[in-house]
Each structure stands twice: as C-alpha cells, then as structure tokens.
Amino acid sequence: MSFPEEVTEFELGAGALGAPPIVASVDRALANDGGVHPARPVRILVVDDHEGFRSSMVQALDLIPDVEVAGEARSGDEACGIVLTLKPDVVLLDLSMPGMDAMDATRNIRRTNPNSQVVVLSAFDGPQIEQAALAAGAWGLVPKGTPLEDVVGVLLSAAEQQTAP
Numbered sequence: 001m002s003f004p005e006e007v008t009e010f011e012l013g014a015g016a017l018g019a020p021p022i023v024a025s026v027d028r029a030l031a032n033d034g035g036v037h038p039a040r041p042v043r044i045l046v047v048d049d050h051e052g053f054r055s056s057m058v059q060a061l062d063l064i065p066d067v068e069v070a071g072e073a074r075s076g077d078e079a080c081g082i083v084l085t086l087k088p089d090v091v092l093l094d095l096s097m098p099g100m101d102a103m104d105a106t107r108n109i110r111r112t113n114p115n116s117q118v119v120v121l122s123a124f125d126g127p128q129i130e131q132a133a134l135a136a137g138a139w140g141l142v143p144k145g146t147p148l149e150d151v152v153g154v155l156l157s158a159a160e161q162q163t164a165p
Contacts, residue, residue, distance in 0.1 A: 041065075041066055041067055041068035042066060042067050042068065042089045042090060042155060042156055042159040043068050043069075043070040043086070043087070043088045043089045043090070044061060044067055044068070044069055044070060044088055044089070044090050044091075044092055044155060045069075045070050045071050045072070045073065045079060045082070045083065045086055045088035045090070045091045045092070045116075046058050046061070046069060046071075046072050046073075046092050047072070047073040047074075047075070047076065047078070047079040047091060047092065047093045047094055047097075047105075048074075048094040048097070048121070049074050049075060049094065049097040049098060050094075051074075053094075053144075054072055054074070055072075057092070058072060060148050061152070064152055066152075066156060067152060067155065067156075070086045070087075070088040070089075071086045071088070074097075075097050075098065075099045075100065076093070076097055076099060076100035076101060076102060076104065076105030076108075077099045077100045077105075079091060079093065079105055079109065080100065080105055080108045080109060080112070083109050083112065083113045083116055084112060084113055087113065087115070087116070088116050089115075089116065089117065089158075089159040090116065090117045090118070090119055090139075090155050090158045090159050091109055091116055091117070091118045091119070092119050092121055092151075092155065093105060093106065093109075093118055093119070093120050093121065093138075094120075094121050094122070095120050095121065095122035095123070095124060095129065095133070095141075096122070096123065096124070102120050102133070102136075103132055103133065103136040104136075105118075106118045106120065106133065106136040106137050106138050107136050107137055109137075110136075110137035117139040117158040117159060117161060118137060118138045118139060118158075119138065119139055119140050119141070119142055119154055119155060119158050120133040120138045120140070120141045120142070121141075121142050121143075121144060121151075122141055122142070122143055122144065123143070123144045123145075124143075125143055129141065139158040139161060140154055140158065142154050
C-alpha cells in the first residue's frame with residue numbers, strides 16, 4: 001500500500017501515557033499481507049470527544065485513496081445514533097469518552113449494525129483493555145501514537161472481515 005508523503009509523516013498523538021506503537025490487532029493487520037486494496041473505499045466513522053484529535057484523524061484519513069470518512073461523532077451515544085444512517089464499514093471509536101463508554105457503544109453498534117466492525121482507539125495500553133474491547137465485539141484495538149499507515153492497515157483489515165465468512 002502506498003501513501004502520499006504527507007501521510008507517511010503523520011503520526012497520531014500518543015497522549016500523556018505514551019502508548020506503545022503496536023498491539024496485536026495492528027500486528028494481525030500487517031501480517032494480512034500489507035497490501036489490502038478494497039474494491040470500493042472503506043467507509044469510516046471517526047468517534048472521539050477531542051475535536052482536535054478527531055479533525056486531525058479525519059483530515060489524515062481523507063488523504064488515503066482506499067478510505068472514505070463516512071462521518072464523525074463526539075461520543076458513543078452520538079455514534080450509536082448515527083451508525084444506522086451512515087452504515088460505515090468500520091467505526092474507529094475512542095476508548096475514553098464522557099457518557100456511554102466504548103465497550104457499551106461497541107456492543108450497541110455491533111448489535112444494531114452487525115455489518116460495521118469496531119476498532120477501539122486508546123491512549124491506554126494493556127492486555128485487559130484489549131481483551132475487554134474484543135469481548136465487547138470490537139475487531140481490535142489500536143493505541144493512539146500508532147503511525148497512520150498502521151492504523152489504516154487495521155481499518156482495511158477490519159473492513160475486509162466484514163465480508164469474510
């Protein structure tokens with residue numbers, strides 16, 4: 001997969017905890033073959049309560065040819081309300097937001113729109129967080145601070161699983 005130069009330089013903010021660069025779901029996506037190219041752009045719903053981070057993510061994803069930003073939401077509640085209308089392939093969902101937490105939002109999204117995969121984005125790290133996200137129905141977890149190219153690999157791999165048996 002090739003990225004415009006400005007995209008390869010983009011890295012997500014890691015936050016105060018300095019999350020490590022890669023967790024299992026990123027490894028799984030990269031092992032897929034690194035060259036996933038969907039037949040149509042993958043539609044992503046970006047959900048994060050921090051407007052600056054959310055708009056930066058949307059701007060970065062807009063540069064990727066295989067990705068279309070379907071919409072944005074500020075909370076898990078808002079995401080659950082618009083997921084049926086937007087029908088994204090993947091919901092990129094921040095772990096820590098006010099109101100409905102990411103685990104409840106993931107369960108709700110997967111129940112009401114099972115065709116949408118959920119990838120949880122977190123400034124926190126640890127196997128318990130990833131296990132909780134997977135148990136809630138998320139496809140995987142990506143730490144904030146992960147290079148954009150790796151995040152896109154995870155999103156494309158999650159979307160590919162949408163149609164897999």
